[in-house]
Structures are given as C-alpha cells and as structure tokens.
Amino acid sequence: MEHGCGIEELHRYLSVQNRRPIHLIPMPFPERHLFGLWLKMDDFDVIAYEKAASQSHKEHIIAHELAHIAFQHRGSVNFDRGDAGKLFADVEPGVVQSMLMRSRYSDDEEQEAETMASLILARATKRWLEPAWGVPEEAAEVVARIESGVGKPDQG
Template identity: 75%
Template sequence: MLVEWGMEHGCGIDELHRYLSESRRRTIHLIPTSFPERHLLGLWLKLDDFDVVAFEKSASPAHKEHIITHELAHIAFEHRGSVPLDQTSSGPLLSNVDPAGVRGLLMRSRYSDDEEQEAETMASLILARATKRWVEPAWAVPEEAADVVARIEQGLGKAEPQ
C-alpha cells in the first residue's frame, strides 16, 4: 500500500492524512480529547459526510502519532471493527451520538483481532519510515464537526447538554 501511495520511502502523518482525505474524497478531522476509560486511546467515527479520528490528548507526542497513524490505517484498510454502535453497547462514551448518523465506529477492543494487528503493523511501518515528526496544530473545532464534537465531549462528561 505504501508503494501504491508513493510513500514507500517515507511520509508523515500530515501526508498520510492528506492522501487519505483526498483519495477518499472525505475530510478526516483529527480531534484531541480525554477518554474516561484508560484502555481507550483512539477511535474512528465514519459519519455521513466526513470522518473523525479522536485521540487521547494527554498521551505523549510519540504516542499520539502512533494512535493517529493506527486509526488512519484502519481507514486505509476500510476496517469494519468489532464494536457495534448502539445505545446499549456504546455506554456513556457516545450516548449522545445518534447511531443513525454514524456509518461506522471503530474502537480498539482486542489487540488479537486481525484488524487490530493489521492496523498496528501498518502504523509501525509508516512511523518507522516517517520523514518528519508530527506537530499537533493549534486546534479549533471544525464547523462541520462541531455538533459531533459537542456530543462526544458531552458523552465523555466534558460538557453540559445543550
């Protein structure tokens, strides 16, 4: 895949992020947040018009790179995930996100899953070839994702219901 993408000799998160957004014709928003569960560090939400990759904002810079690259690898492989989104299984994390508006949700559930191993391997290959380190930009909520971000934050207990 890296050869196909023209990245066999190296790339960074910015290049991969841009490539996947352009090739899929879908914006991917990278959103730092605090997850209430210690074992959850990242997730990918596939919505009607765009994607959201949320990552643990308190992680070290190198760990953030790995989390984001792992989630982007899931997107590249078009993984389906093993955690269905419905009101009973999502718990408080996504209780305010309407399942009808979400086309897919991918959260890490078990590292033994084939999809998880594939994403971990791809993330490691990409980061081993990274030509520059990722610098987290100053972040503002993108207008098209504002409602989703508010619902995620509300589900995480970070915001009051609107």
C-alpha cells in the same frame, strides 16, 4: 505515495484519495484503555485521540486510526442498545451503534492497523506537528457528543 512520508502526508493523501476530510481531534479519554477512535460520518471522518498523550504516542494513535481508514476496516463488535445509549445519551441509539460498529475491530483488524502504524512511523522522515486546535464547523456537533459521552477528566 512517496517513500518515507510522515503522518501529515498520509492524512492529506487519505483525505484526497477518499474524497472526504479527516479531522484530527484531541480530547481527554477518561477510560485508560481507550486512546483513540475513528468515526466515519456521512461526509467526513473524525479521528479523536488522547489529548494528554506524549507526542510520540499521539503520532502512533493517529497512524493506527489512519491505518483503519486505509484498510477500510468496518469493525466487528456488536453493542446492545443500552451500551450505545450510555455513551451518547442525547443521540438516537441506532445512530450511536452504527458509529461505534466502525470504531471496534476484530483482533485481526487491530493487529493489521497496529502493524501498519508501526511501519508508517518507522519510515516517517519527519515528525508530525500537532496543529493549534479548533473544531471544524462540520464536526462540532459530533465532537460535542463524543466529549459528552466519554466525559471529561475533571467530572466526578
């Protein structure tokens, strides 16, 4: 990959390299400690990121999640079935747990992704332009489940 590329080039490169689309999905995360997550589905990847974050923070969140993809991190936290069921009530708990296992990482993986995100952004020659958002058809069901699971800020 060319020296000094930006988020868009890395996003495109990883999609081509892994032969699977990576969908970037902005959404509200009511949990203030969660700003983004990567879900590896059967045929594509989803990176959900905090919709209300500043532009530079969105870039960092996406770079961090792209780093997890680039390093092929697998995650290391175990969830019990009750936790999985609370997040996605209408989805088979085993499927939720499998997805979440890929979105929780060891401290070493988090540090590696965070360092890579910082390096990516330090060398980026152009800013990421957030596209007008439309949910890709193949990701619509999983996006609806994420929104249902994490809730929406205006829900009480």
